[in-house]
Amino acid sequence: MIKVSIIGSGNVAQQLITTFQNLEKSGSEIELVQVFSRKKESLTHLLHSEQIISDLDDLQEVDLYLIAISDDAIESLSGELPFKNRLVAHTSGSMPLTIVNDNNRKGVFYPLQTFTKGIAVDFKQIPICLEAENPTDYQVLNRVAKIISDKVYAINSDQRKALHVAAVFVNNFTNHLFAIGNEICTENQIPFEILKPLMEETVQKAQTLSPEEAQTGPAIRNDQKTIAAHEAFLTNKNQLKLYKILTQSIQENGKKL
Template identity: 60%
Template sequence: MIRITILGSGNVSQHLIQAFSKSELVEIVQVFSRKPETLAHLLDSDKIVSDYSKLKETDLYIIAVSDNAIAEVSKQLPFENKLVVHTSGAAPIDTLDSKSRKGVFYPLQTFSKDKTVDFSVIPFCLEAENEADFSILETVAKSISNTVFAISSEQRKALHVAAVFVNNFTNHLYQIGQDICQEHQVPFEILKPLIQETADKINTLQPAEAQTGPAKRHDSNTIEAHLAYLNNENQRKIYNILTQSIQNNGKKL
């Protein structure tokens, strides 16, 4: 049984708490939170601490806080030579304090407070300074997920940028689509099967092969009509940028 401490009470922390609570290989000893009440629905009160001096010694400390807070939280840990990891996609391993054995335990997924996720299909990107610590992280990750990768800080940086494009930016485009629908009293629900099919396609096709639409076809009349129809200048700019990007795809610049 690997004994762990989680530091943080946000979306990632709460989802990890729920996942580890079902694992037979991992025991959550404590969770650190400045606002203990945010975790009251997930843990017994005696497992929640808000004072670093009350932290117990465990096998692994998982820091699940904002990127800007990782360094400060790792400095506050009252131990040396303990395995300490963060869950960030963007922060390098060296963000952690040098008094610790450092690692990364990055679940590549989007987490929302009220949306349950299936951890068994979430890829975990792991990094450690030595094989023994990597083995611990691998055991912990495999206790809740079927997909685990050894990923360096540089590779993780590329993955995180790519994830912003395929997740954050894509979701923003959903919002723009919804705004356009609402402006013209059209149910956004009508677009949901299209959104689902678009996502499903990349399970069998490369994104370039799955690309369709007026930009791909160089249908200038439709493109001009769309731009003339859009009332929002920001929407027109985004439409133009994405159209040009699709049309330039594969071209040598």
């Protein structure tokens, strides 16, 4: 058995708790021992009260502590842990391995996905990015990760920083373009769902081909007539600004990307 405890009660913590619990029921080799949260009540819908602790001194010895709390709090919390030389991994995409306090052995266990509170995810399909200070610790992280996911990657701190920025482009910014699309639909009494198959195919095509090969539309084929018509159509200043800048970026970089 691999004994794991989780520190945190937010979105990622709760998704991990649920996943570990389901795995325990089906007899996996992971045992979720304790979960630390300053506010016990935020976890009582998921765990027996005796599994939830709100004092770090109550943490039992386990093989892996997973810190799933906000980025800013990782450094100080890892410094408060009342033990030494145990494996402590954070789950953040934007923090380096070294943010974990020197008292313990450092690791990163970063699930690359956007989580929605209350909506369960299938962890099997979520890439987990791992980093550790030494091969033995890496193997512990790797064993846990492979039990919960089919997609496990060794990603160092520099790569993870890059990955996090790339994720902002393909998730946060893409979602914002979806919001603009929704706004245009709403303004014209068009159901946004009509765009869903196109949105899904955009993802599939970018992965089957590459985004560079998959690029279509007036910008890449330099169709000035359509571009002018679209710009004339867009009376919303922000929509027009984004249209112009993204069109320009595709024209200047779309082919050489």
